[in-house]
Amino acid sequence: MYIPDDFQEQRIEVLHDLMTQYPFATLFCNGSNGLDANHLPFELDTEIGEFGALRAHVARDNSVWRDMKNGDEVLVVFQAGDAYISPNWYPSKHEHHRQVPTWNYRVVHVYGKVSIHDDERYVRGVVARLTRQHEASQDEPWKMSDAPKDYLESMLKAIVGIEIEIVKIQGKFKLGQNKSEQDILGAVAGLKQSGQQAMAELMCPSSKANFKKMENKK
Structure with a gap:
């Protein structure tokens, strides 16, 4: 993933927090049938290894668990909101017109090695948690x-567990950190007016960080 320095988020606790708050993610793999993507809710276990582990389950009828082998590399993408940013919201646009539309968002890319768990005890634990x-x-x-009981047992037999040992994690939080103080505040106001309150609130701490960076450069 391309990550300019301004948008790079490396704090593991922040990345884990996003993954926990937005657990519905996309699993990408390149198995025996080629590229595949599946959309799954994940459980994050932060106590395993350096970066943690992810657990999920898929339908037994889903061929993905047969297409992958234990140890195969996979990518899981977590996304936490996005919003279009109009250049008209930037005060500087009205001064010199040197602004263009953009899109703000937060994503976490998780790289890891997969293990397949085709046993009821494992999937029961994942489902319970x-x-x-x-x-x-x-x-x-x-x-x-x-x-x-009989219905639940039939449902558990119809799914297969997946565990991913995380070996690398990347975060990209594109929240206007590369913009000036006045342009960030202008975008925040534009987002609020258009009903994008969540993204506007996310950009406010970002603007404070940007202001501090600007102060350090003086």
Whole structure:
């Protein structure tokens, strides 16, 4: 991934936080049937290795788990929001017109080695932890024990576990860090006016970091 210095995010805790908050990601592999992409919710275990590990499950009918071998290299892409940025939002555009449209976003690319786990105990653990995580916000969280035992067992037999040992992780947070103070604030105002409140809030800390960088250069 191309990452200019201004947009590079290397703090592992920040990258892990994004992966945890936005766990639905895209798994890319190059298996026996060529390039493939699957969209899956992932569980992040930060206690394994230097960068952590990812766990997920796929349908048994999905050929991806047969196409990959243990140890194959894969890429998982996490994305956390994006927004179009109009050059009209930059005050400098109205001074010299030397601005163009762009797109702001946050992504994390995770590179790792895959392991296939075709056993019920493993997938039961993955499903249980993912369920607890994502049902926690519900008024009455669903539990695996809510389903009839025979039905649940049939569902577990229909999926296969995947684990990815993370060997490299990259973060690109493109939030206007390469722009001036006035242009960042102009883009923040434009985003708020267009209903993109989340991206506007993300750019505010970015602008503070940019201001500090500018101060250090003086």
